[in-house]
Every structure is written in C-alpha cells, then in structure tokens.
Amino acid sequence: MSQNIQLKNPHLEGMPSDYLYHLAINVPDTKNTSDIQKQFGDVRVICTGGTAIRMLELAKYLGKLLGVQDTSEPVDMCAKGHRYALYKVGPVICVSHGVGSSTFSVVLHELLKLVHYARCQDPIFLRIGTCGGIGVTPGTVVVTKDAFNGLLRNEHEIAILGERVVRPAQFPESVIKDILAYGGRPDDGFQIISGNTMGTDCFYEGQGRTDGAICEYTAEDKMKFLHKCHDLGIRNIEMEASFFASVTQKIGVKAGDICVTLLNRLDGDQVNAEKKEEFEHRPFLVVGRYIQHLLKK
Numbered sequence: 001m002s003q004n005i006q007l008k009n010p011h012l013e014g015m016p017s018d019y020l021y022h023l024a025i026n027v028p029d030t031k032n033t034s035d036i037q038k039q040f041g042d043v044r045v046i047c048t049g050g051t052a053i054r055m056l057e058l059a060k061y062l063g064k065l066l067g068v069q070d071t072s073e074p075v076d077m078c079a080k081g082h083r084y085a086l087y088k089v090g091p092v093i094c095v096s097h098g099v100g101s102s103t104f105s106v107v108l109h110e111l112l113k114l115v116h117y118a119r120c121q122d123p124i125f126l127r128i129g130t131c132g133g134i135g136v137t138p139g140t141v142v143v144t145k146d147a148f149n150g151l152l153r154n155e156h157e158i159a160i161l162g163e164r165v166v167r168p169a170q171f172p173e174s175v176i177k178d179i180l181a182y183g184g185r186p187d188d189g190f191q192i193i194s195g196n197t198m199g200t201d202c203f204y205e206g207q208g209r210t211d212g213a214i215c216e217y218t219a220e221d222k223m224k225f226l227h228k229c230h231d232l233g234i235r236n237i238e239m240e241a242s243f244f245a246s247v248t249q250k251i252g253v254k255a256g257d258i259c260v261t262l263l264n265r266l267d268g269d270q271v272n273a274e275k276k277e278e279f280e281h282r283p284f285l286v287v288g289r290y291i292q293h294l295l296k297k
C-alpha cells in the first residue's frame with residue numbers, strides 16, 4: 001500500500017499555516033492543502049543536486065526521457081525565494097541544494113514538508129552529485145551504501161539545543177540494489193559501483209587536501225588518512241552524504257546518493273574542469289533509467 005510520509009515533529013500539528021520560506025511556497029491552511037496537492041501531489045521522485053544549472057539540465061533531460069508532454073523550458077518554481085531552484089517535469093522535481101549539508105539541510109526540511117502537505121505517495125529522494133574518488137578511475141559513478149562523517153564514523157553529528165546529537169546514516173539497500181540493477185549498462189563506457197561515502201563539512205582540510213588556504217599536516221599524513229578511508233570501504237568523498245542519509249533515515253523515506261568521481265584523490269587534490277561536464281552527465285543516465293523503472297511500478 002502506498003503512503004504519505006510522516007514527519008517527526010509534533011509541533012506541526014498545532015500550526016494552522018506554514019510558510020516554506022526558502023522555497024517561497026505558502027501553505028495557508030495546513031488542514032486543507034488541496035492547492036499544494038494539485039501542484040505537487042503527483043510527485044514521485046525528488047532529485048537534488050548542487051547547482052541550479054545542473055538541476056535545470058537534469059529536468060530537461062528527464063522531461064525528454066520520460067516523454068513529458070509539456071515541451072517548454074522548465075521554469076524555476078521557487079525563484080521568488082532567491083535561494084534554491086526547483087523545476088518540475090511530470091512526476092519528478094529537480095531541486096538545487098548548494099554546497100554542503102548546511103545549505104542542503106534548509107531545503108531538505110522544506111522539501112520533506114512540501115511532499116507531506118502535497119500528500120505525495122512513496123516519494124523517493126535522490127542526490128545527483130560530484131565527488132572525489134578514492135582508488136577508483138575518475139568518471140566512475142558511486143552509489144552510496146554507508147555514509148561516514150569527517151570523523152570517519154558511520155553516523156551524522158549535529159548540534160541541537162547546545163547538545164551533540166548523533167544519528168545513524170545508511171541508505172536503504174533496496175534503493176542501492178535497484179539503482180545498480182536498472183541504472184547502469186555494460187556499454188555505457190563507465191563503471192557504476194556501490195561503496196561507502198564520506199560527507200565532510202569542509203572541501204579542503206576536511207577532505208585531507210593540501211591545496212587549501214590552511215593546511216597543518218604533511219602530504220604523508222594526508223595519504224595515510226586517504227588509505228584509512230579506503231580501508232573503511234570509502235570509495236568517494238563529498239559534502240552531503242552523512243547528513244542526507246541521516247535525515248531521510250530518521251523520517252523513514254527512501255533515498256539514494258549517486259555521485260560521479262571527478263578525480264582520484266590518491267593521485268592529487270586539484271579538480272580538472274576539462275572532463276567535468278562529460279562526467280556530470282553520467283549520473284543523469286543512471287538516475288534516468290532508475291526513475292523509468294520506478295515509474296513503471
């Protein structure tokens with residue numbers, strides 16, 4: 001039986017209205033959300049990714065792939081919020097989340113409330129991103145299993161009311177299995193693997209780079225750290241995985257993190273922009289086929 005998602009906040013029950021501030025979406029009556037249901041009730045998949053331009057490209061790509069009738073350029077439905085971009089193509093929305101879990105957190109809380117008010121049935125949240133690989137060929141697509149934080153723990157840690165709160169950070173096995181089964185094809189010309197992911201709060205020191213504005217460790221320390229990550233099954237490093245896994249796991253909503261490696265961190269720190277565009281398209285293929293499979297169900 002399909003289900004609307006249940007949020008984990010009893011205070012919402014007592015709120016007659018709700019303004020999703022950063023999305024600039026108003027819910028004037030939380031007990032009668034028929035307008036929001038009309039606009040977003042058919043949404044089955046919420047694709048998220050760092051930049052607005054990549055999410056627009058993804059929306060256009062998925063629109064064609066899924067044969068969505070409306071062939072006009074998708075419009076940013078949250079432009080008034082001036083923070084994030086949201087494009088809707090049929091039963092899929094593509095939303096930008098910025099860099100790192102702090103910007104992602106803001107939009108993810110609001111998206112979870114949006115799909116709740118819209119009564120979306122069994123929505124699936126996906127992140128389509130870029131990352132640094134560890135010991136894998138650049139251009140490989142990694143589907144996250146367990147998400148580690150920058151302390152090399154398979155959990156997410158945040159400060160709430162002045163206290164350290166630690167939450168588990170795993171993605172559902174069924175989602176990983178289906179993304180691997182339906183997303184990749186042997187003739188794609190790139191590898192798709194599942195592996196653990198480290199989500200850090202800092203691109204430079206947090207990821208063991210020696211090319212930031214501050215670095216107080218040696219190149220040897222860095223390599224030792226990267227090998228330690230590899231020993232933990234970590235195959236890629238980005239900046240959102242542990243947060244994303246922990247929030248979706250807490251709410252009990254299905255989610256997956258699909259990232260393309262832009263470089264092999266065992267070979268260096270600098271991101272080479274040359275192949276970036278070609279590589280960034282790879283998760284589109286994977287996610288597109290996975291969504292086609294989901295919508296057939």
Ligand code: R2B
Binds near residue numbers: 050098099237238
């Ligand atoms: C990958 O790329 C971004 C940093 O360049 C960040 O959002 C991430 O996780």
Ligand code: URA
Binds near residue numbers: 131133237239
């Ligand atoms: N994004 C990251 O967070 N790290 C990388 O090395 C590349 C992209």
